Amino acid sequence: MSGELSPIDKAKFVAAKRAADYVEDGMRVGLGTGSTAAWLVRCLGDQVKNDGLKIKGVPTSTRTAQLAREVGIEVISLDEAKWLDLTIDGADEFDGDLNLIKGGGGALLQEKIVATASDQMVVIADVGKEVETLGAFPLPIEVIPFGWQTTQALIEETLISMDVLGRQATLRMNGDRPFITDEGNHILDLHLNRIGNARQLSMVINQMPGVVENGLFIDICDAVVIGYGDGRVEVRDINEGTVETDRLDFVESDNLFSDLAD
C-alpha cells in the first residue's frame, strides 16, 4: 500500500491509533483480526520498537499472529496468558448497545474466546459499521465440515419455524472451494437483513448440532472507538455513553501513518 489512503482507511487508522492508548506496559492483550485490527497491531508494533512498550499479544488468527511477530510484538497463546487485560478488535456491525456482528474475516471463534477471556473488550471501527439494528451484514456461523448441509438445513428450518424473515444460509467460499477457518471449519453466512432479538437468535443457533459458534457478540464489548475519514474519533463507552470526541492530528502522526501505509 502506498500514497494517499482512502477516507475509510484513514478512519480505521485513527480508530486503531486512539485505541492503542488503552494499552499499558505489561498488559496481556488480545489482538483482533481484520484490516482495522491490522492497523492496531502495526501501531502497537511501532510503540514496542520506538517507545519500549512491553506487552504480550494473544492473536485471534494465524494472519494476526504473523503480522504481530513481523512488527515485533511478543506472541503467546491464550493458554499461556490464561486471562487478558484487554482485547482490541474490529467489527462488521455495532449497535447502540455495543452488541456486534463479527466474523467477516472468518475468525469469529477465536475472537469470541479471546474477547470473553478479557477484562475489557474495545472495538475499533470506521463510522460505517454503526447500525440501528444488527443484521444487514450477513451473520457468520462457524460449522464443522461433517454434515454441513444438514446443519445448514437445520438452521434454515428452525428459523422458518420461528417466523424469522430472510433466513438463507450460504456456504462461504474461497474461490471455488469452501472457506476453511483456522480451526478447520466452514462458515455459513446467514442473510437476515434485520435481527429482531439477537440474544435469542444467538442462543438458538448455538444449540444446533454442528454449529461451533456464531458471530453475534452480545454484552461482550465495553467500548467502541469510532474513526472518521477526517481524523475525528469518538469513544463510546457502555457505562458512560459518549465519553470523548477528539481529532487525531494527521500532521503529527504523518510519519507513522505513511510508514504504516507503505
Ligand SMILES: O=C(CO)[C@H](O)[C@H](O)COP(=O)(O)O
Ligand atoms: O470479525 C472480524 C474478522 O473475523 C473483523 O474484525 C471484521 O470482519 C471487521 O474487519 P475489518 O476491520 O477488515 O472491516
